[in-house]
Amino acid sequence: xxxxxxxxxxxxxxxxxxxxxxxxxxxxxxxxxxxxxxxxxxxxxxxxxxxxxxxxxxxxxxxxxxxxxxxxxxxxxxxxxxxxxxxxxxxxxxxxxxxxxxxxxxxxxxxxxxxxxxxxxxxxxxxxxxxxxxxxxxxxxxxxxxxxxxxxxxxxxxxxxxxxxxxxxxxxxxxxxxxxxxxxxxxxxxxxxxxxxxxxxxxxxxxxxxxxxxx
Numbered sequence: 001x002x003x004x005x006x007x008x009x010x011x012x013x014x015x016x017x018x019x020x021x022x023x024x025x026x027x028x029x030x031x032x033x034x035x036x037x038x039x040x041x042x043x044x045x046x047x048x049x050x051x052x053x054x055x056x057x058x059x060x061x062x063x064x065x066x067x068x069x070x071x072x073x074x075x076x077x078x079x080x081x082x083x084x085x086x087x088x089x090x091x092x093x094x095x096x097x098x099x100x101x102x103x104x105x106x107x108x109x110x111x112x113x114x115x116x117x118x119x120x121x122x123x124x125x126x127x128x129x130x131x132x133x134x135x136x137x138x139x140x141x142x143x144x145x146x147x148x149x150x151x152x153x154x155x156x157x158x159x160x161x162x163x164x165x166x167x168x169x170x171x172x173x174x175x176x177x178x179x180x181x182x183x184x185x186x187x188x189x190x191x192x193x194x195x196x197x198x199x200x201x202x203x204x205x206x207x208x209x210x211x212x213x214x215x
Contacts, residue, residue, distance in 0.1 A: 022057030058203035131172035149214035
């Protein structure tokens with residue numbers, strides 16, 4: 001089946017038309033309107049060079065906040081306030097660090113300058129949020145994503161010191177739980193997030209949950 005090519009119209013094909021690996025469409029732009037429609041529909045962008053690729057994998061990797069797992073070692077770090085934790089204090093710095101610090105299993109990063117600018121616009125409009133871990137006044141870890149209704153769509157995280165990103169993420173999940181967030185989208189499997197309690201659910205269930213949790 002030919003890959004669906006997006007144009008200026010802000011629409012996406014049904015997610016059931018995606019390829020077995022979850023690839024659904026290509027092209028289009030990263031306007032705030034298109035990005036919000038994508039997340040609301042269970043779709044997220046990754047880049048291949050200069051071309052946006054839009055994905056909706058099945059199954060979907062998610063974390064239910066009440067299922068968050070905190071190891072004994074992380075509980076000890078949190079108890080002694082090993083890092084200073086903040087929310088939305090350095091969004092641009094967080095995404096820039098995610099851009100320049102790809103995971104060990106990646107050769108590069110999907111966060112282009114265009115992506116960075118688009119998500120900073122989402123932050124400025126109140127849709128994108130960051131959580132930060134600091135040590136001695138220096139930003140050493142963090143994560144960011146999109147919040148819509150009772151869903152948080154996690155995008156990326158970085159760490160300059162061991163456990164810094166995990167510290168920020170755990171603390172932020174607890175904040176999100178207080179804010180009545182019922183579902184955290186982790187997109188695709190990582191061992192790191194599985195250790196924190198994330199698990200797979202089928203795409204149909206995921207889309208049904210989005211329809212109920214995002215108004």
